[in-house]
């Protein structure tokens with residue numbers, strides 16, 4: 001049998017994979033019984049509250065906590081002087097748990113209180129008096145880039161950094177924390193061969209994750225010096241490491257348990273209130289809950305980095321882009337934001353994975369300012385870079401009077417091509433996603449516009465590619481019990497993506513048992529094995545593979561035991577619904593009969609007849625990017641690339657700038673949809689979150705202070721006015737993916753902004769260069785266009 | 791810090807409670823922190839997200855903005871009281887369609903939808919979307935949840 005035949009045969013035999021199995025967590029959630037991080041409490045716990053900076057930049061002269069300490073019901077008050085003098089950060093150790101001598105943004109933590117009630121804690125925080133000497137501040141990223149700028153981190157050269165993300169100190173630009181450079185071909189000679197040069201500047205605003213459940217942590221200091229933390233985090237092991245770094249306690253002494261999470265979108269890969277909760281718990285010797293308010297989530301967690309993107313293309317008459325020079329500047333805010341440094345690097349992958357450009361230069365620079373810190377956000381730098389590139393592709397097409405799809409096809413990267421960082425491209429099915437969106441978008445149809453009135457119709461398109469990062473690892477353990485249950489131990493938090501169901505489907509598939517037989521443990525770093533966290537659309541692939549291997553390991557052990565018991569060779573046995581049966585024979589045995597219980601009948605423990613433990617680990621190594629050329633040291637820098645095409649239809653009112661989004665089509669090649677309904681859900685939700693960033697979301701700073709840190713003034717998409725998203729799923733298998741699957745979480749957010757901006761141009765001829773595409777900006781662009789026409 | 795605590799009687803999901811509360815305590819605070827009914831969520835505490843939605847005397851309200859003293863003598867319905875087995879048509883439809891993801895918005899959405907269907911058993915899609923306009927969902931894009939509510943309305947109508 002050929003391998004494709006074998007593949008097809010397997011496909012038709014799949015029992016749970018590819019089926020929209022009912023989500024295993026939804027019933028508990030829909031009855032209100034599921035416990036999320038914000039719901040979690042312990043008996044006699046205290047409530048913590050954080051005192052925050054009102055200044056974007058100031059020296060701390062004095063902190064007077066006397067009145068707070070003596071307030072009845074206050075059990076602990078802490079300032080920087082009560083906690084270890086250590087800086088933390090996943091990739092750059094630059095962040096103090098509590099500000100010591102200087103605050104760098106409005107909302108930075110300065111002191112904290114634990115009290116018997118939240119009310120007392122709030123009162124005590126108000127009683128803490130902090131004397132500040134305000135300093136000049138800078139929030140504009142291009143101003144912060146200047147040599148004469150206010151310096152945010154005078155000690156930057158002394159900070160420690162993780163090896164893949166060295167700090168690039170630049171004496172002429174004191175606020176630059178990180179700088180990546182890619183040089184491929186010869187950009188200057190490329191431009192000299194070009195017939196046209198098209199250059200533009202694009203921008204994105206500070207967007208907030210706005211996960212619906214605010215961040216929260218409960219911490220307990222154990223009598224023997226260990227620490228237990230309950231936090232709905234996206235990455236329990238990352239929290240464990242950060243707490244270890246801050247408090248200088250060995251990781252094995254820290255236990256992180258993750259309840260259900262009400263969304264994360266990247267923000268909760270990083271610690272938020274965990275360190276303060278731990279410090280307060282240590283000081284008060286009582287459990288402490290630190291639940292952030294919505295306002296604190298806005299001002300004091302993380303934002304999606306605002307980008308400024310300069311892009312200059314040299315283009316041949318036929319539409320071939322012969323040279324591209326890009327400079328992207330990330331407003332990093334006051335700190336590294338945990339993963340901020342790698343956003344600065346990884347946005348490169350967004351820029352090199354769709355088009356094949358012979359001469360290419362890319363600089364990404366992350367700059368410190370006095371704004372809220374930028375961190376990981378669904379899309380992880382790709383979204384902002386894609387925003388610029390996909391607008392630019394339409395700009396080129398318009399300028400050269402070429403077809404917008406043709407110009408994209410002409411410049412596409414193909415399987416076997418080397419991209420600008422030296423990766424050999426695998427077969428990424430860009431053509432497929434383009435085709436499928438075009439079938440819906442019907443760009444060939446004559447324009448259906450209104451005969452009169454202010455409304456104009458337009459269509460827009462964008463082609464993007466989302467990488468999945470590497471190197472990362474996931475491990476899974478299964479424990480098969482004698483009552484035909486299998487417990488799956490994984491550290492993958494159910495953040496909402498349906499991952500617990502995916503893992504259950506995979507384990508049930510390999511053990512050929514009902515999905516209901518699988519219990520997913522929930523993360524607890526004391527028991528559940530390592531995982532790199534819910535980031536980069538990686539878990540279906542990494543944890544999926546680990547779960548599959550763990551279940552296969554257990555199945556093998558079941559077969560071995562059954563073979564001994566039945567005296568039938570393993571190869572003649574198969575497992576089905578907890579029975580092992582002989583192929584073409586009559587012998588069979590139940591899995592429960594492979595366990596031998598002790599005399600009290602309370603457990604099975606003997607080697608060969610006790611619990612069955614199966615293990616799986618998935619890890620992928622890749623090369624690193626050379627600091628000078630940006631070239632990858634091997635032919636692969638990421639795990640895989642996922643192609644996405646987005647098409648939109650809009651109406652724009654030329655008198656008001658108001659836009660109605662009529663239809664959105666988003667096609668993504670997921671390799672294999674393990675749970676098709678969940679995949680659709682990820683696509684719909686990702687596109688709509690992207691829609692928010694595209695049309696209305698922006699955390700606005702005035703005098704360095706967020707002025708819309710609440711849900712009345714920070715607008716997100718609501719049920720009314722949010723269009724129907726048509727999710728289109730393609731399945732070209734990923735060679736190493738479980739059953740061919742890739743991740744799907746982030747791709748859908750990457751293309752919606754440029755597709756909309758391109759549709760506005762199609763409707764009105766006017767282009768907006770920065771998101772969100774608010775009616776004011778659209779109207780200004782229309783008016784500018786009208787003036788230019790005169 | 792002696793503040794006048796008040797004794798308040800209210801009925802939650804068919805059970806009578808007599809509690810002591812500060813006059814400014816919200817119904818949300820009492821449900822979650824005093825009665826342990828954490829099925830009702832808190833996402834903002836300022837009337838901006840809808841995750842705290844419950845029904846008071848049959849009407850959907852934001853429990854975070856509702857002083858508990860106002861609920862004295864009234865009937866409160868929360869997600870926990872919707873069905874014994876989690877098989878109310880609204881719950882079943884959402885589970886069947888995988889309509890929610892993190893589902894932190896879910897209890898609030900269901901209570902808004904329940905209040906809508908109680909007064910308008912056969913709503914149009916626009917009416918459903920209007921009823922949910924105060925319930926933010928950050929994960930899903932609303933499509934599948936609107937569909938689920940419409941399906942539930944048909945199911946409820948059939949069983950009448």
Ligand code: FES
Pocket residue numbers: 831832833834835836837838839840841842843852853854855
């Ligand atoms: S918690 Fe009540 S509306 Fe958000």
Ligand code: FES
Pocket residue numbers: 212262263496890891892893894895896926927928929930
């Ligand atoms: S499902 Fe997460 S907020 Fe609605």
